[in-house]
Amino acid sequence: MKKLLSISTLAIAGLLSLAFVKPMPTFEELALNKPMPEATYKMKDVSGKEVALNDAKTDKGLLVIFSCNTCPYVKLSETRIKEYSDYCLANGIGCIIVNSNEAQRSEEDSFDAMVKYHQAQSLKCYYTVDASSKLANAFGATRTPQCFLFNNKGLVYKGAIDDNVKDPAAVKAPYLKDALAAVSKGTVPATQETKSIGCTIKRVE
Numbered sequence: 001m002k003k004l005l006s007i008s009t010l011a012i013a014g015l016l017s018l019a020f021v022k023p024m025p026t027f028e029e030l031a032l033n034k035p036m037p038e039a040t041y042k043m044k045d046v047s048g049k050e051v052a053l054n055d056a057k058t059d060k061g062l063l064v065i066f067s068c069n070t071c072p073y074v075k076l077s078e079t080r081i082k083e084y085s086d087y088c089l090a091n092g093i094g095c096i097i098v099n100s101n102e103a104q105r106s107e108e109d110s111f112d113a114m115v116k117y118h119q120a121q122s123l124k125c126y127y128t129v130d131a132s133s134k135l136a137n138a139f140g141a142t143r144t145p146q147c148f149l150f151n152n153k154g155l156v157y158k159g160a161i162d163d164n165v166k167d168p169a170a171v172k173a174p175y176l177k178d179a180l181a182a183v184s185k186g187t188v189p190a191t192q193e194t195k196s197i198g199c200t201i202k203r204v205e
Contacts, residue, residue: 029140032192033154036062037138043098043128044111046118051126053096053135061151061183062094063176066141068101069117070108071199073165077145078121080161080168084176085125091184095125100136101144103202105129133203143198147176151183159194 030037036057042050056062065081067074074081081097088095101109111129118127130136139148149157157179162171179189 027137027140027142029142030138030148030155030158032156032158035154036064036150038135041135041138043130043135046111046115046127051096051128056096056126057094057150058092059152060092060094060186061149061156062096063088063180064139064148064150065095065097066100066136066139066144066146066148066201067097068099068104068109068144068199068202069113071144073198074144076165077161080176081145082121082123084161084180085123087177087180089124091180093180093183097123097125097127098130098135099128100130100133100141101202102131102133102204109202133201136201136203142201143196144201145198146196149176149179149183149189151186151188156183157189157192160196163194165197 036053039053039057042052045051053062053064063084065085067081085095085097087093099109099114105111107113114127114129136142141148145161147157147159147161148155157176159175161174161176162168163173163175164171173191175191175194178191182189
C-alpha cells in the first residue's frame with residue numbers, strides 16, 4: 001500500500017510540475033510585402049557604432065540575416081553568407097547580420113566574440129547585437145541562419161539561403177542568390193518564401 005501511495009504521489013507531483021512548465025514562446029513571422037519592423041531600433045555594431053535597419057538599407061533594399069558565431073548550420077553556410085553579403089555591397093543593396101542569441105551573450109555570442117568572428121570571416125557588412133532579441137521578435141525569426149530580403153517597398157523573400165545547407169556543391173536552388181539578383185534588377189523574386197533550417201535563436205526566458 002505504501003509503495004502504491006508513493007508511486008501515486010510521484011505521478012501527481014510529475015503532473016503538477018508539467019502544469020508549471022513554461023510553453024515555448026511563439027512568434028508570428030513577418031509577412032511578405034510588409035515593411036521593415038523596428039527600422040529605427042539601434043543596435044551595437046562590431047565597429048562600436050549604433051546602427052539601425054534604416055542606416056543599413058539603400059534605395060534598392062536590405063538583406064537581414066539572423067545569424068551567430070557557432071551554430072553548426074551557420075558554420076556550414078559561412079562562405080555563402082560572405083559571398084552574398086559582398087554581393088549586396090557590390091550591387092547597391094544594404095546588408096546587416098544580426099545576432100539575437102541573448103541567452104549566450106556572456107559566452108560564445110558575446111560582443112567581443114562577435115568582433116573576432118567578423119574579422120575572421122573578413123565580413124564587410126554590419127554585424128550587430130540584438131539586445132533582448134527585440135528585432136528577432138519583431139521579425140518572428142526563430143533560426144540561424146534565417147534571411148529576410150526587402151526591396152524598396154517591402155519584404156520580398158524570407159527563409160533559407162538555398163536548398164542544401166550541408167553541401168554548397170550540391171545546391172540546386174540558390175534561393176537567396178536568385179532573390180538578390182531580382183532585387184538588384186528591380187524585379188520580384190520567383191521564389192519568395194522557403195523554410196529555414198538551422199539552430200534555434202537562443203532567447204532569454
